[in-house]
Amino acid sequence: MLDDKRIRIVTGHYGSGKTEFSVNYAVELAKIKRKVALVDLDVINLYFRSREKSSLLENMGIKVISSSINAPAVDIPAISGEVYAPLEDESYDVVLDLGGDPAGARVLGRYEEFFVNGKYDMFYILNANRQETSTADKAIEYLKRIENMARIKVTALVNNTHMLKSTTVDDLLRGQKVALEVSEKLDIPIKYISVIKNVAALLPKDMKGEIFPMDLYMREEWMV
Incomplete structure (x- = not known):
């Protein structure tokens, strides 16, 4: 994490787990005494947004920025002008959590x-258990569509192949095969393999x- 660029953009297919990764990433940065801002730029999906955990994250010392309208349950695509502050202030490490799909990247x-001048990292979250990114060719097509909409390039891949709390080692290994093929074809490195902690301990x-072991901050205890 220490060698990633100060501005980290997290993108991927809807349902790939990019928000869970974004939240966990911000938490890990805060643990190493970084000044962290997590920016929720999701104007696509009403559910499972990082802004839902604002109180928890702010108690950890993380600045959370989201909608300019204080109505988290209302689907209004309004982005706060506060986003500019941590982007301009180089004392901040910034995590930008985009909405899923190419349309979510338009906001950039x-x-x-x-x-x-390459002053960012853009992590492409790849979940090979999603039909639209289940093969390297499909994942590459999706990645290119996101890049075209964002007008910047993906700099690293994150294998986040999961089935929520039912994730297995086999899920990650299957996803790794897809990620490796994407990496080789596009010459983009696999930076992280993100997975729930009990499975992380079992990986080769x-x-x-x-x-990158993760907690499931976005899934309530009662959720499967």
Whole structure:
């Protein structure tokens, strides 16, 4: 995490687990005494947004920025002007949680000045258990559509192949095969293999990419 760029953009297919990764990533940054801002730029999906955990995250010292309208249960695509503050203030480490699908990447256009000269990392969250990204060719097509809409390039892949609390080692290994093929075809590295903690402990240690154990902040205890 320490060698990632200060501005991290998290993108991927709807339901790939990008918000869970974004939240966990911000929490890990905060643990190493970073000044962290988590920006919820999801104007696509009403559910499972990082803004839902604002109180919890702010208690951890993470600044959460989302809608300019204080109505989290209302589907209004309004983005706060506060987003500019941590982007401009280089004392912040910033995690931008985009909405799923290429349409979710469109919002980056208003912040393009902050991404010039490669001053960002854009993580493509790949869940091979999603039909639309189940093969390398499908995942590449989806990635290209996101890049075209965002007008910037993906810099790293994250294998986040999961079945929520039912995730197995086999899920991750199957997803790793897809991620490796994407990586080879596009010359984009696999940076992280993100997975729930009990499965992370069982993964082979020689996998390409850093194993990133996660808690399920976005899933309530009663949810499967």
